[in-house]
Amino acid sequence: MKKRLYYLAFGLAAIVASSCSKLDNYPAPSNTITGETIDAGTGNTVQTEIGSRGTRVKLLETSYSSNPTPYYFQSMQDGTFNNTKIFAATYNASVEGPFVPLVQTDSTGKVTSDQSQNITIKGTNTTTHLTFKVEPFLRIDWVGQPVFNADSTVTVKFKISRGTTNPAYQSLITDVNLYVSNTKYDGDNNYDIRYSPFNSFSTAHQTDSLLTNTLTLTTKPGALPQQDVYFRIGARINAGLDEYNYSTPVSVKYP
Amino acid sequence: MKRYIYIIIAILTVCGSACRKISIPPPNIIQDKDVFTSSPGIQAYMARLYSELPIEDFRYSPARGLNFFWIISPTPATTGEALSRDQTSSMQENFGGWNWDIWHGSYTVIHDCDYFIETLPKYASNFNKDQINQWLGEAYFVRGMTYFALVKRFGGVPIVNKTLDYTVGGSTEPLKIPRSSEKAVWDQVASDFDFAIANLPDVNMDYKDGSRANKYVAAAFKSRAMLYAGTIAKYNSITLFDGSQNQLCGIPASAAAGYFQQAVDAAKTLEGVYSLYLKGWSSTDKAAQYQNFVNLFSDATSSETVFVREYNYPNSVHGYDAYNVPRQLIGPNGYSSEVNPTLNFVEMFDGIPKNANGTIQNLDAGGHYQLFNNTMDMFANAEPRLRASVILPGDLFKGESIEIRRAIYTGPSAGGISPLLPAGSKSQYPTGNLVQGADAGQQAFTLPNGSKMNPAGASGIFTGDQTCAISGFSVRKWLDPNLPTSQVLENNETQTWIEMRYAEVLLNRAEAEYELGTSNSANINDAFTIINQIRSRAGAIPLASSSAMTIDTIRKERRKELAFENKTYWDLRRWRIFDKEQNGTIYRVLMPFYSSTAGKYFFDARTDERNDVYTYDPKWYYEQIPGGAISKSPNLIQNPGY
Known part of the structure; x- marks a missing residue:
């Protein structure tokens, strides 16, 4: 009886082992x-x-x-x-x-x-x-560090300039947004809607002064929470798939 | 001996004759000769073609595609027309996830059309010439509609105008047809509709009720398609070329005027044949204008109805009322309140008190809430078309006042009630002075005068579940006021879907004329006349002069007139403004409150309490070609950004 079980187990093992023989033997990309x-x-x-x-x-x-x-x-x-x-x-x-x-x-x-x-x-x-x-469509550079205001909102200063002189990519700026997030992975797909101010410019109200002046944005009314906060500016023109150019993310210590 | 010979002859006779008829067509498979020799055979073929006609009807949603029963992420909740508890962001269409794969499904329909076009002439002797012309016209119409459905989603797609035969063991290369340019596909749509217009009769000989095409149906859809192509040529900025310089995405701007002109010409052929529905309309009676606009969607004899999809229990059914009735009229198997119009949408209409910037005026000069005895007092002069499209808080439906109330405010009212939150705030309401209802099983609150009132209305708004009017409004359009609540069930309803009505044909024409026109030209004046026809039928205030009209005036009129008909989704796409409107956007809502100390109602206008953000990605203007299609045919080039 025991012998028969062994045979059975052996037979099963043989079947299982042979069924696995077709390995993908192509080496993994390295x-x-x-x-x-x-x-x-x-x-x-x-x-x-x-x-x-x-x-x-x-x-x-x-x-x-x-x-x-x-x-x-x-x-x-x-x-x-x-x-x-x-x-x-x-x-x-x-x-x-x-x-x-x-x-x-x-x-x-x-x-x-x-x-x-x-x-x-x-x-x-x-x-x-x-x-x-x-050649990026836009370059966004910080001007100084973000500043905490008395009401615990934050004001940031920055400059936007064009990264290309290619005439096909000189359309006016459509959006300038300040993204506020609790991680540095800050951007149009990750921000806190309670604090992040968005500015859209329709064709009628566009102006090139966005490209010459130092711009100032302040987080929306309401004290920022006492935790790590990262700030990032995103801006875009109407070109290609309208993706944003960004500044580097910066953080400031809560006072 | 002779006997043997007889026996052998007998055996040979039996065997020889027995073996004859082996090569017969399988009798359990329907053959061409069964279908193409009789009118019922053709009707069966047509039934299939029409049932697969890709139109966005009661059974369409971007989340689940065409011909699917479950509509809980409804189209209006993706366009800003409405909010829904099951749709919380912008979205692109989801192909094939649930039922209908738009790519492969459409090419099946195109194949069925091509097969019909190739085969019917072989059996022409069975029918008269008028029948042949009509049926061929219908096949071209269905094929044109199907290319239209493809090109508006993907841009240029392969054009396959003949059936492809594959012999086993043969090369598959001839089957891997590359994408044509977007312009070539729009021109294909135009030429299919032109064939249909030339060959279809004025009235379909098989079905006269608008459920099958006649020449005017084809012309109406041609006006829609050519307007679409013209706006793409004018407003699209995404381009894609293949290696042979075919423009797969985008149309040269120089082609725009030609398409707009085709749209105008096609729309004009319906003039005098169809007309705006005015059966119960009166120029002086707002109630009659309201009832007229309601009846337009259910009157089978309406002169405005151009093309419809009919339903029939139990073969082909939908559940529009079950998903969309106000909460207090919920049907036996649940759902309700899936489409809740936004305040942004409601503010487009006339007859509502508004601030200078166009937002609803809910505060008095002192910055306090205006107080009303009834919630409907705010909307006493509302445009009749608005009431026929949206159930306003306190309006009547099925003989009931639809009660929509956010909460009871128990704070002081002497000297006026100040706004509960600062303007623009996205915070939750402070709960100190509010009595709220968590769900329909709420506890009544005792008012100062001793009477009882539920904190939230019978149709919401509840804090604990969202099966209620989460925007402060509920949809009215398409709902059947005569359907008993016991019958408000999924897969049980059969209202007719009106895919094309004459109002859209007029709006197509007005928009195309405006795009063609220069100031004060005949084009502009024609557009002006049309917009005022639409507005006066709706009970809105007519425009004063054509010079006050902009392209936005025309687009807004279209959005109001065709709201909740699954058209705005495509309009926002072709105008290329989806990404401008949905750009970190939170839609606005109107919350009615009852002040227990004042004994009156007030309204708070704010952004969606759920803080659902809508951001439309511009790459979605061209949908992703399904990966499976590219695997089978590597000649297909994917759209940009995917």
Whole structure:
């Protein structure tokens, strides 16, 4: 009886073991792409938003097909990116975000300029560093530090300037927003509606003084909560998918 | 010996004849000759085509697509027309998640049209020429409608105007048809409708009630489609090209005028055939104007109805009333109050006291709440069309006063009641002087005069659940006042959906004329005349002069007239203003309160208490092509940003 059980167990083990023989024996991707999106004018990385409305890297695996389906991965908020699971292959790489596109077309669809990069990745455990120099639609720079007012609101000062002289990307500013959040991942998809003031400018009320003056924004009426608070300015023009350009996030100590 | 021969002959005869008829078509599968040889066969084919016609009717919501019964994230709650407890943000359409996959489903319909167009002529001898022309016209109409549904979502899509045959083992490359330019698809829509207009009769010979197309139906939809194409050409700023310089997203601006002109011309062909519904209308009687606008949606003989989708119990049903009746008239299987019009929407209408900036005037000159004996006193002069579209707090429906009250205010009223919150505040109401109701099972409050009153109205607003008029209003349009409450059930209702009515054709024409016109031209004057026709039927104040009219005047009129008909969603898209209107937006609501010490009502206007923020992502103007479609046909280029 016991012997029969053993046979049975052995038989089952044989079946189970053999059923697992079809392993995916293709080695896992082990190469790394790191890099950053740089403002060609200042050399700083281009600030962006986390998630689907921020900068992303586009890879076309040209060694696989002449018409490959694009592979995208998101950049980090500060404009750097890092992906450690890249297969060895030949790629055409570029970035998409709130800046003048690297691949530009005219109104008939003809490619007029192409600054995408062709890279070849070989072997395993390699690291490829990519730097994309771009012209952001807008640059937003802080003027001094945010200031706590007597009523525990906060006032910030900043300047907005254009990052490109390309005539196709000179439309007027449509939105200038101050985002208030309790994390530094501050942006149009993550802010506290109670404190964040938004300013939209319709065509009729647009003015270029937004680009020449130092601008001041104050959080909405009501004391900010006593906790870490981060501030970030986002501004955009009507171009591409209307993504925002951002300042760096800053925090101030609650007095 | 002879006997053997006979036997052999007999066996051969039996076997030989027995083996003859093996190659016969399977009798359990319907063949072309069964369908295309009789009128009932054609009718069955048409029934399928029309049932799959992609229109956004009682069974459509962006969350769950077309032809799905469960409408709890209703379209108006994505456009700012209304708030719903189940819809808390902007959204793009969700394809195929629940039922109808718009991409593959549409190409199935297009295939069915192509098959019909290719096959019917082979059986032409069974029918007369008029029948053939009408049915071909209908197939082109359905195909044009289907391309329209695709192009307004995705931009340029593959144009497939013949059935594709795949032989097993053959190459699949010929099946991988790339996207055409967006302009080519709009032109395809126009040419399909043009064929339909040329071949359809004035009145459909099979069904005369507007549930199947005639030439005017095709012309009406052509005016809608061409206006759509013209506005895309004029206002779109997202572009995408393929490697051969086909513009998959966007249309050259130079094409706008041509499309607008086609929209005007198509709309004009309906003139004199259809007319605005004025059966019970009177120029002096607001109650008659209200009743006329209500009846417009239920009168089967309305001269305004151009094209409808009919329902029939139990084969094809919906549950509009079950989802949308006010809370106090809730049906036996629950739901109610899914569509609660926003104050932003209500403020578009005439006849409401307003501040200089267009917002509702609920405060007196001293900054205190105005007090009213009844909640309806605020709306005593409201435009009749507003009352016919929205149940205002205290208005009558099904013989009941619809009671909408946020809370009882027990604070002092001598010298006036100051606003409960500072202007613009997004905070919760301070609860010190408020008696609120958590849900429909609330405890009555004893007023100073000894009588009892529930803290919240019978239709809300409750603090504990949102099955109530969360905006202070409830939807009125489409609701059937004669449906007994016991019948207010999901999958039980059969009101007709009016997909196209003459008012829209007029509004299409007015908007296209305005886009074409220069100041004081014939175009502008025609647009002006139309807007005032619509306004006077609605009981609104007519515009004084054409020079006071802007494109926003025309758009606003359209939004008021066609509200809750699932049209505004597409209008906001084609005007490319969705992202401007929903840009960190919290919609406004109007909360009625009862002051126990004053014995009167007051209204507080504020932003949605739930603080639901609407932000529309501009990339949604072109929807994401389903990944499955690209996997099967890698020649399809994805839209920007996905």
